[in-house]
Amino acid sequence: MGQQFDLLKARLNEISDVNHATAVLGWEQETYMPSGAAKSRSEQLGTLSKISHEMFVAQATLKLLKAAAAEQDTMKNAKKAAIVNIAQQDYDRAHKLPSEFVAEMARVNSQATHAWIDARRQSKFELFAPWLKKNFDLARRAADYFGYQDHIYDALLDQYEPGMKSAEVTNIFADLRDQTVPLVKAIVAHKDRVSDDCLHGQFDKQVQEDLAKKVATQLGYDFNRGRMDYTAHPFCTHFSIDDVRITTRTDETMFNTMFFSVMHEVGHALYEQGVSHDYERTPTGTGCSLGLHESQSRMWENLVCRSRESWVHFYPQLCEALPVFKQTPFDTFYKAINKVEPSLIRVEADEVTYNLHIMVRFEMEMAMLEGKLKIKDVPEAWNAKYQDYLGLTPENDAVGCLQDVHWSGGLIGYFPTYTLGNLISVQMFERIKKDIPDLTEQFKRGEFSQLLAWLRKHLHQHGRRYAPTDLIKRATGKALTAKPYIAYLKSKFGDIYGLGG
Ligand code: ZN
Numbered sequence: 001m002g003q004q005f006d007l008l009k010a011r012l013n014e015i016s017d018v019n020h021a022t023a024v025l026g027w028e029q030e031t032y033m034p035s036g037a038a039k040s041r042s043e044q045l046g047t048l049s050k051i052s053h054e055m056f057v058a059q060a061t062l063k064l065l066k067a068a069a070a071e072q073d074t075m076k077n078a079k080k081a082a083i084v085n086i087a088q089q090d091y092d093r094a095h096k097l098p099s100e101f102v103a104e105m106a107r108v109n110s111q112a113t114h115a116w117i118d119a120r121r122q123s124k125f126e127l128f129a130p131w132l133k134k135n136f137d138l139a140r141r142a143a144d145y146f147g148y149q150d151h152i153y154d155a156l157l158d159q160y161e162p163g164m165k166s167a168e169v170t171n172i173f174a175d176l177r178d179q180t181v182p183l184v185k186a187i188v189a190h191k192d193r194v195s196d197d198c199l200h201g202q203f204d205k206q207v208q209e210d211l212a213k214k215v216a217t218q219l220g221y222d223f224n225r226g227r228m229d230y231t232a233h234p235f236c237t238h239f240s241i242d243d244v245r246i247t248t249r250t251d252e253t254m255f256n257t258m259f260f261s262v263m264h265e266v267g268h269a270l271y272e273q274g275v276s277h278d279y280e281r282t283p284t285g286t287g288c289s290l291g292l293h294e295s296q297s298r299m300w301e302n303l304v305c306r307s308r309e310s311w312v313h314f315y316p317q318l319c320e321a322l323p324v325f326k327q328t329p330f331d332t333f334y335k336a337i338n339k340v341e342p343s344l345i346r347v348e349a350d351e352v353t354y355n356l357h358i359m360v361r362f363e364m365e366m367a368m369l370e371g372k373l374k375i376k377d378v379p380e381a382w383n384a385k386y387q388d389y390l391g392l393t394p395e396n397d398a399v400g401c402l403q404d405v406h407w408s409g410g411l412i413g414y415f416p417t418y419t420l421g422n423l424i425s426v427q428m429f430e431r432i433k434k435d436i437p438d439l440t441e442q443f444k445r446g447e448f449s450q451l452l453a454w455l456r457k458h459l460h461q462h463g464r465r466y467a468p469t470d471l472i473k474r475a476t477g478k479a480l481t482a483k484p485y486i487a488y489l490k491s492k493f494g495d496i497y498g499l500g501g
Contacts (some may be wrong), residue, residue, distance in 0.1 A: 004067035005074040005084070011055070011064055012087055013281040013480065015266075018052040020239040026287040027237050027245060031229045041338075052193045057094050065091060077497055082465040088286040093159075096145045105142070107296045108134050109311065109410040116408035123131075123398035125379045133408055136368055139412040143369075152369050156413030157408065160290045160437040163469040168480075169416045174360050176482040181389060183489060184353055187340045188391070190497045196336040199255040208250060211321045212262040215314060219300060221266045222273055229350060234261040236268035241280050244272040257316075260301055267300030268293055270452065274460025289468035290414070292459070294421020295428060302351055303429050304451070308334050313446040335496050342390040344399045352489055355422060356389040361404070361415040369412075426485045427476045 017037075029041050038204060057063070068074055081196050097105075102340045103259050112131035119128035143155035153166035170234050208288045209228075217223060231247040238244040246265035251257035279285030287293040304310050309335055319325045325333065340350045346357040365383060367373035373381055382401040387393050394400030406414055432454050433439050442450060494500070 001075075002071060002080070004064065004071050005080055008064040008087070009066040009083065009282065011061060012083070012283065015052055015055045016283070016285075018048055018055065022052065023050040023085065023237055024239050027239075028332075030235075031247065044354065053094070053350050056091065056137065057099075057450055061087075061091060079276075079465070082463075083279065083282045083284050086464050090283050093146075096147070097142060098145070101141065101145065103306040105138050105203050105410060108138060109408070111347065111408070115403070116402065116405070118360065120398050121404040123396040124463070125397040125400065125402060128402060128408070129375050130376070131377070134411050135407060136375070136412065138410060141370065153366055153413060156369075157416065158413075159320045160417050161468060162289060164291070164420070164465050169420070170366075172480065172482050173355075173416075173419070176355055176419070176423075176486065177359055177389070179482075180352065180356060180487045180489070183493065184340070184342060184356070184390070186499050187352065187493060187497050188342065190499065191341070193292060193497050194335045194339045195332075196339045198318045198333055199326070199336050201255070201324060203252055203255050203322055205250045205252055207321050208252075208255070208258045209248075211318065212248070212259055215259075215305075215319065216266045218446055219263070219266055219270070219304070219448050221269055225267055225273055234265055236265045236272070236288070238269075240270045241273065241277055241285060243277050244269045249338075260305065260337075263305040264301040267297035271460050272302065272456070274452075274456045275463045276461040279435060279465075284463045284465060286463055288459075288462070288464050288471050290417035291420035291424055292468055292471060293417055295424035296455070296459075299429060299455075303425060306337055306351070307440065307443060308442040309440040311337075312444040322451040325495040326340045338496055339495070340493060340497070342392055344386065344390075344392055345396050345403060349420075352493055353390060356417045358415050358419040360385040360389060361406075362419075365412055365415065392398040420480070422471050423480055423482055423485045424476070426488045427478075427480060430484050431476045 023414050025041065025045055025048070029038075029045075033041060042437070065084065065088050069088065073155070074084065108131075112128075112135050114127050115131045119125060140152065141157055143152045146155040146158065148155035148158075151166045157164055159168055187428070213223070213228060216228075225242045226244045226246065229245070229247050230249060232249065234246070234248045236244065236246045246262065246269050248262045248265065268287075271293060275285050275287075289295075305314075315325075315330055315333065328336075338350070340352045342353050343349055346354070349357050360382065363385065364373060364378065366376075368375070379397050379401050383393050386400070406412070432451065435454060436442075436450050439451060442448070459471065462471065466474065469479070
C-alpha cells in the first residue's frame with residue numbers, strides 16, 4: 001500500500017536535503033563566512049543548486065510522480081495527495097523554462113546585480129539602464145514560456161503569489177491609494193502631534209538583543225529550534241521545520257531598528273516552525289506564498305508588537321532593560337513607535353505610507369512590461385510618482401529608482417506581495433478577533449498563545465497544501481479586499497494623530 005508514494009517521497013526527501021544544505025551555506029555566507037571565501041562559496045552554492053535541479057527535473061522524478069498519482073490509497077489521503085500535487089506543480093513549472101534560458105537568466109541577473117551595486121554607489125541610473133532592459137526582456141521571455149491569459153504580468157506574479165492576477169491587484173490597489181493619499185496628507189498636517197525623540201539615544205547592543213530575544217520567546221518563537229544572528233539585511237531562513245533561523249541588525253543610537261526587525265522575522269519564523277511534520281522534507285513543507293508569509297511577519301510586527309495593548313505588557317520590561325525609558329510617558333512611547341512620515345526609502349517606511357512605495361513599483365513594472373514606459377524614462381517616472389503619492393522628490397537615483405535589489409536580481413512581479421501581505425494580515429486579524437473576542441485584552445497580560453494556536457490551526461500547519469487564494473478565503477472567510485486594512489489605518493492613526501471622526 002502506497003509503495004510508489006514512499007519511493008517518490010524518498011526522492012523528494014533527498015532533493016529537500018540538498019536544498020536545505022544549500023540554505024545552510026547561504027545562511028553562513030551572510031553571517032560568519034570570511035570575505036575571502038566569496039568565490040569558493042559561490043561555486044559550492046552553484047554546484048549544489050545544479051545537483052538539486054537535475055535531481056528534480058529528471059525523468060525518474062516524473063515517473064515516480066505519475067506512479068504515486070495513480071495509487072488510489074495515496075490520493076485518498078489528503079496530506080499525501082498534497083505532497084504529490086505540489087511536487088507535480090513544481091515539476092511542471094520547472095519544465096516550462098528551457099535549461100539554457102535558466103542559465104542565461106542566472107548569468108544576466110548576476111551581472112546586472114554587480115552593475116546595480118556600482119550604479120547605486122555612483123547614483124548613476126545610466127550605468128544600470130542597459131541591464132534593467134535585459135532583465136525586463138528576460139522577464140518577458142519567461143512570461144511567454146510560463147504562458148498567461150489576460151496580462152503578461154500575471155505570469156510573473158504567479159511565481160510569487162500563485163493564482164493572483166494583476167487585474168485583481170490593480171483593483172485592490174486603486175481602493176487603497178484613494179484612501180491612503182488623503183490620510184497621509186491629514187497626518188502630515190498634524191505631524192507635530194507625534195515625536196519619536198525618545199527612540200533616539202544610546203542603547204547597548206547586548207541589552208537590545210537580550211530584550212528582543214525575551215520578547216520573541218514570549219511571542220512563541222522556539223529558540224531550541226532556531227537562533228538569531230547578525231547580518232547587513234535581516235532575513236529568516238530554515239533548514240527544516242525544527243531549524244528556523246532569523247537574523248537582525250543593530251543600531252545603538254535608534255531603539256526601533258533591531259526590535260521591530262526581530263519581531264518581523266519572528267513572524268516569518270513562527271510560520272515555518274508551525275508547518276506540520278507530515279510535510280517535512282517535501283516541497284509542501286513550507287509557507288504557502290510570499291503574500292501569506294508577509295501577512296505573518298506584518299501581523300506580529302505591527303498588529304501585535306506595535307499595538308497599545310502589547311506594550312502594556314512589554315513596557316515594564318523595556319524600562320527595566322533600558323531605564324532611560326522610565327522618563328518617557330507610555331503614551332509618548334506608543335505614539336513614537338507608530339510615527340508616520342512620508343519618506344523616500346521603502347524599507348524604512350511606516351504602516352501608512354509603506355503601500356504607496358509598493359504601488360509606485362507595481363505601476364512602473366506594469367508600464368514597462370506593456371511597453372508604455374521606456375527604460376530611459378524610469379528615473380523621471382519614478383520621481384513624478386513619488387511627488388504625486390508621497391509629496392517628495394528624491395534628490396538622486398540612489399535614494400530613488402536604484403534603492404531596491406529586486407529589479408537587478410530579476411525579481412519582477414514580486415513587489416505586490418508586500419502589500420498583499422499587509423492586507424491579508426489585517427483581514428485575517430479581524431477574523432481572529434471574532435473567534436477570540438478578548439484577543440487584544442490577552443496581549444495586555446502577555447498572552448499570545450491563543451493567537452499562535454489559531455494561526456497554527458488555520459494557516460501554519462497546512463504548508464503549501466492549499467492554493468494561496470483558497471487559503472486566504474479559508475483563513476479569513478472571504479476573498480481579499482483593501483477594506484479591512486483601510487478601516488484599520490483610519491482608526492489606529494486617526495486616534496494617534498487626533499484626526500477626529
Ligand atoms: Zn518579510
